[in-house]
Amino acid sequence: MRPLFIGLISGTSMDGVDAALVDCSGPEPRLAATHTGAYPEEIAVRLRAAARSKGECGLAEAAALDAEIAAVFAEAVLALLDGARCDPDRIEAIGSHGQTLLHAPDARLPHTVQIGSPARIAALTGMVTVGDFRSADMALGGQGAPLAPVFHQWMFGRxxxxxxxxxxxxxxxxxxxxxxxxxxxxxxxxxxxxxxxxxxxxxxxxxxxxxxxxxxxxxxxxxxxxxxxxxxxxxxxxxxxxxxxxxxxxxxxxxxxxxxxxxxxxxxxxxxxxxxxxxxxxxxxxxxxxxxxxxxxxxxxxxxxxxxxxxxSLVTTEAWGVHQDWVEAAGFALLARARLLREPGNEPAVTGASRALPLGGVFLPS
Ligand SMILES: Nc1ncnc2c1ncn2[C@@H]1O[C@H](COP(=O)(O)OP(=O)(O)O)[C@@H](O)[C@H]1O
Ligand SMILES: [Mg+2]
CATH class of the missing domain: 3.30.420.40 (ATPase, nucleotide binding domain)
Known part of the structure; x- marks a missing residue:
């Protein structure tokens, strides 16, 4: 397995797509390069409206945004690699959290929606893409969130x-x-x-x-x-x-x-x-x-x-080795690696799922 992974996320702030290149060749994961991709303002406005609508924005709009922002995520990957002068062939996989439009852990059948089609990201970048990180945990009775504690332990545990x-x-x-x-x-x-x-x-x-x-x-x-x-x-x-x-x-x-x-x-x-x-x-x-x-x-x-x-005594995570702006994106690179290694990505004590399991679906580029 190649040691380089890319993590992608846009959080609920919708302030842009964070892309992190993570090198897993050493004893601890190392942040090798970063890039922030901006949403075009027109897309940002529609995303905020869709998230505010609590699912009432309509299937056509959600599906259109799913496709449109996948292109923004894919562009962020290509810009990240360009800036780092890194050949795409060196990347083992992308882990893409996507953009949450709806999170309903207390619904009769708990569910959550992250858009930014990983199949499209795989097709547009030519790289294996892992996406849909939360559904399997929810299927086992979990909240599907937060996922960060597990990768915080991988990065910062002592x-x-x-x-x-x-x-x-x-x-x-x-x-x-x-x-x-x-x-x-x-x-x-x-x-x-x-x-x-x-x-x-x-x-x-x-x-x-x-x-x-x-x-x-x-x-x-x-x-x-x-x-x-x-x-x-x-x-x-x-x-x-x-x-x-x-x-x-x-x-x-x-x-x-x-x-x-x-x-x-x-x-x-x-x-x-x-x-x-x-x-x-x-x-x-x-x-x-x-x-x-x-x-x-x-x-x-x-x-x-x-x-x-x-x-x-309060510090930022930069003092512990990873700058505060890139922890989450780097975390999804590590979750993609865990998925390919078939290692668990959730923690039942955190999400409430009945057991730990690898998270995410794997999309191959061709
Ligand atoms: N210098 C700053 N002053 C105040 N707030 C800031 C500053 N820099 C970032 N933020 C806040 O951080 C948010 C983005 O944080 P981020 O971790 O990317 O959230 P998310 O994961 O939801 O996208 C911005 O929307 C803003 O509220
Ligand atoms: Mg953000």
Missing amino acids: SGETRAVVNIGGIANLSVLAGDGGVTGYDTGPGNTLLDSWARTCRGEAYDENGQWARSGQVNAGLLERLLADDYFSAPAPKSTGPEYFNLHWLERAGISDKAPEDVQATLLELTAASIAGAVQASCAGAALAVCGGGASNSFLMERLSANCPES
């Missing part, structure tokens, strides 16, 4: 030491990496998704850079308390969530019409920090803690997370 990783994407998730190789974890709740939605609604900005707008407001203690009282935060694991649940409708139900917009933003940032800190306190108080995902680049959020986790 024998004899408990470590924790928080990934702050659209949704935030916590991984607790035990020193004996065991792993637990769950989605803690909103990461950037409410902050982004509120900034977009009030200011037409994709996100609140470094939390500057949040910093200009005051946390509303009553609103924060009502938001934190949501049952999701105290529910036991396994649990996973998405913007289908944590969205502006959810926020509006807590009563915000009489609040200054910047105070709402300040309160939302504190909600992300406090809900993550609550999970850290409950699951791994005192463990060494590293943060990844776009939220790790938000300096005010990191400041507030640090203040809410006084027992932990």
Whole structure:
């Protein structure tokens, strides 16, 4: 088996396609090159509308987007290899998470939809492509999420030491990496998704850079308390969530019409920090803690997370060897490798599936 794999993901933030080239020839996986592919604005607008529609966007639109964004993913692969001056023949496989349009782990028959056809990616790149990573776990009673704790253990686990990783994407998730190789974890709740939605609604900005707008407001203690009282935060694991649940409708139900917009933003940032800190306190108080995902680049959020986790010294995963922006994409490269080796990619203690199994379907280019 060749040692080079490519991981692809666009998370719920829909801020672009992350592509990571991972070299597995050494004792630890090494990030060899990275590339971010942008969605054309017209596609980004349709994707956000489709995700907001909770499945009501229609089959024709979902199928069209499935095909259109597969082309964006494939272009990201080719640009990644071009930038790295790497011959495509050296790649063993691509692992493509795709773009989640719907995640319904609590449905009568739990289901989840990631678009960005892996068959098309395989055809357009000429490379073996592994996709549909979540369905098999769900078929065995799991949430199909989060998948990150397993690859966080592969990347960052240390024998004899408990470590924790928080990934702050659209949704935030916590991984607790035990020193004996065991792993637990769950989605803690909103990461950037409410902050982004509120900034977009009030200011037409994709996100609140470094939390500057949040910093200009005051946390509303009553609103924060009502938001934190949501049952999701105290529910036991396994649990996973998405913007289908944590969205502006959810926020509006807590009563915000009489609040200054910047105070709402300040309160939302504190909600992300406090809900993550609550999970850290409950699951791994005192463990060494590293943060990844776009939220790790938000300096005010990191400041507030640090203040809410006084027992932990906070670093970004860059300090542990993989830059915060590339952990997830690299993880799907490793999951593709595990699939080809027929090794498990899920952890029943995390997802609730009845057993561990290799994840993903394998698409051959010809
Ligand atoms: N400098 C920054 N300041 C504030 N927020 C940031 C910054 N950089 C990234 N982000 C946030 O990170 C998000 C993207 O994070 P990412 O980990 O890619 O999420 P996802 O996995 O959902 O795509 C952006 O939408 C934005 O909210
Ligand atoms: Mg992203």
